[in-house]
Amino acid sequence: MIVLVDPGLKSTNLGDQIISDAVHREFVNPLRAAGVDVQTIPMHGHLSDDSRALLREADEVVVSGTNLLADNMRFRSPWQWAKKDIELTRGKLTTFGVGWWQYQTGGIDPFSARWLRSLSSGRPWAVRDEYSARRLAAAKVRALHTSCPTLWGVTRQNLPGGQRRVIATFTDYNQDPLADRRLIDLLETRFEEVLYWPQGPGDERYLRSIAGDEVRLIPPELAAFDAELREPSTAYVGLRLHGGIRAMQQGVPTLILSIDNRAREIARSVGLVAPSRHALDRIAALLDSPQPKTLHLPRVEIDAWRAQWVAS
Structure with missing residues (x-):
């Protein structure tokens, strides 16, 4: 057994x-x-x-x-x-x-x-x-x-660019309100619709603290997240690694942002594009000129x- x-x-x-x-x-x-x-x-x-x-x-x-x-x-x-x-x-x-x-x-x-x-x-x-x-x-x-x-089951990473709506994630365990607010401002200038998914139990409170009480939240359920990912012209940009990988599993254009060794070392190991959340210019450049990235899994x-x- x-x-x-x-x-x-x-x-x-x-x-x-x-x-x-x-x-x-x-x-x-x-x-x-x-x-x-x-x-x-x-x-x-x-x-x-x-x-x-x-x-x-x-x-x-x-x-x-x-x-x-x-x-x-x-x-x-x-x-x-x-x-x-x-x-x-x-x-x-x-x-x-x-x-x-x-x-x-x-x-x-x-x-x-x-x-x-x-x-x-x-x-x-x-x-x-x-x-x-x-x-x-x-x-x-x-x-x-x-x-x-x-x-x-993922062979490549399609990067966001040209989609009408974006699902964003932030995390309560590694907070940087200034950097995260700057990211929100960038997303609001690039997408007509910005939705937020609280993957962890403390994410909603943190999201409201940086994006305001009127923030558009997806219910904290995997089925609800999957349903929004299936909506046409949807992209994912966020700090939650596995929320981003879930989006990639469904072929959704995805940009995961590194906040610790997990995304950073996976990126180095298989070629994932995962810039630091502090690299706002690079994030903006990737959104302006998205190029598919082939992953090299072992x-x-x-x-x-x-x-x-x-x-x-």
């Missing part, structure tokens, strides 16, 4: 549901179709007794799609489970689409490196960018850059990593 630790279960961030959809499409569903027993438990919140029982019974545990890794895993782990619960994955653990928590100046500490190796199932850990793969390699944990599973590594599960 394989236990999948699913970021979309019990999460208040709709980006986690976007990741979960891709993980099931690209990994869980093919395995179940091949007759493999795959059970899911939540990444977020405290573990239930039933979830602990599944971890004890599991032959392998796959944790997917979050900022799971850091230089000091034993002492400041981004993984919110209690250490005794993480220990239930010892010798069984593989990651899928995870990445490093922010940029960290030091190398991984020896205790954390040994601990990660003790958790590993021996399969290569699939990570979302080359930066994370290098950090794991330094810890002597086998790793492959397979990008984020949300991008596996297809060989993706196919090899996925095939090993069915083969075994």
Whole structure:
């Protein structure tokens, strides 16, 4: 039995549901179709007794799609489970689409490196960018850059330019009201209609603080976001990485703006166009002269990593 630790279960961030959809499409569903027993438990919140029982019974545990890794895993782990619960994955653990928590100046500490190796199932850990793969390699944990599973079905990025309406996203966890207000002003000059989608639970309050109470909000639901993306002449410009990838999955012209290492390192790894939100001149230039961008996903590594599960 394989236990999948699913970021979309019990999460208040709709980006986690976007990741979960891709993980099931690209990994869980093919395995179940091949007759493999795959059970899911939540990444977020405290573990239930039933979830602990599944971890004890599991032959392998796959944790997917979050900022799971850091230089000091034993002492400041981004993984919110209690250490005794993480220990239930010892010798069984593989990651899928995870990445490093922010940029960290030091190398991984020896205790954390040994601990990660003790958790590993021996399969290569699939990570979302080359930066994370290098950090794991330094810890002597086998790793492959397979990008984020949300991008596996995406071949190119169409950039906004000439659309009538735009869906914008901002984030409450990394606020810069001056830069974000300047971006709003730019979007309002380029598009007839600007709508906003609160992907995270605190986004609406922050949006109202920078755009005013009359801001046009899409309901904080994935179905509502998808419906607006399907409207003709729609583009996406925003700070929410997975909101942007959801738009790209549907072929919507998209410009994701980097605010941390996640979009920045994915951009470096596969060729995504994701300028800093502070690079307003570059953002304006991209909106003026949009050119499609081919993404260069590591297809060989993706196919090899996925095939090993069915083969075994």
